[in-house]
Amino acid sequence: MPKPVGAITRGTTGANRLRRADRWLAAVHGRVLRAADRPLVVDLGYGASHTTTLELFERLRAIRPDVEVVGIEIDPARVALARPYEREGLSFRLGGFELPVARPPDVVRAFNVLRQYGEADAWHYWDLLTGRLAPGGVLVEGTCSETGHRAVWVGLDGSGPRTLTFSARFDAFERPSDLADRLPKTLIHRNVPGERVHAFLKDFDHAWAVSAPYGAHGLRQRWLASVGVLSARWPVPRTPPLGGRARWRLGELTLPWDALG
Structure with a gap:
């Protein structure tokens, strides 16, 4: 098996940490899943716990009951810990930015993954991931705070970045520019x-x-x-x-x- 592409992250995660992004994904790009013959979603770099991948699976099943969600992690120990939670339509496997899945995914969610890379690397991995998408597919790449109360993410398709979203609990900032530390690596500098x-x-x-x-x-x-x-x-x-x-x-x-x- 080829070596996974990328580096191991800190793996910080927690229940409902990505709820804001999932809610946006369902509302804005749910049409992508509805239109797909065999919808496939990848959660890239889900971290030390399977929790946010399971939450994504449950939220997207409300849109498309036959959606398949694959959680991908570069750390073998994390994959081993997640596999007992597999069920029909939900699986976990070892991998990285190469996305080791059987067919091009319709949606890729990658949160808190590119934080440790430089700007040039971030652009490179955006190109790599969007090049793996199914026609009409989307990549949602972003960063959030430890609790998920402040987040910024980019929506991309095969042509590159298309949208930038700021999202926060109203009591989680003093002024909107507090979200600047969550900007994507391609913008933060x-x-x-x-x-x-x-x-x-x-x-x-x-x-x-x-x-x-x-x-x-x-x-x-x-x-x-x-x-x-x-x-x-x-x-x-x-x-x-x-x-x-x-x-x-x-x-x-x-x-x-x-x-x-």
């Missing part, structure tokens, strides 16, 4: 004056500040007002599945990648 992502986060902080009076009605209302202010200067999608109040009320904001990348 560009959060400096003169770069678009820096300008966006500065504007987001300003929008949050001027929307402070709405906080009297709760932080959700302040977030909604902030998104409204941002929409005047940034191409915030206003309609489903990427935008609209139903998504914003969750503490979520998605932008086209081209606006920031």
Whole structure:
């Protein structure tokens, strides 16, 4: 068997840590699973516990009851610990960025995997993973805090990155730019004056500040007002599945990648 591509991560994980990303994936890209003949989803680098892979499996089965989910880990010990939890449609195997699965996956979720790599490596692995996707498939790659209360992720297809999503519990930050430490590796070093992502986060902080009076009605209302202010200067999608109040009320904001990348 060829050596898995990549390096072992810290493996930190926990129940519901990726709930925000899973919820977005189901809402925005559930159509990919519904359209597939034999939907296959890969959870790459699930960590020291099988928990988040099992949660992904259960959430996606509500969309497509015959979806197959494969958890892939580069650490043999982690794979051995997860295998007792296999069931019909859910399996675990040893591997890395080469994605050792029988057919191209329709969806790949890779969270907290690229954090330890450099920017050039991150771009390389994005290309490698999107090149493994089935036609019309998607890659969701991101980073979240230990609890999952703050997260940023990128949605990619065969042509590259398409969307960037910020997501947070309303009590998990003081200002929106606190999410900067969760930016993808391809952007985090560009959060400096003169770069678009820096300008966006500065504007987001300003929008949050001027929307402070709405906080009297709760932080959700302040977030909604902030998104409204941002929409005047940034191409915030206003309609489903990427935008609209139903998504914003969750503490979520998605932008086209081209606006920031």
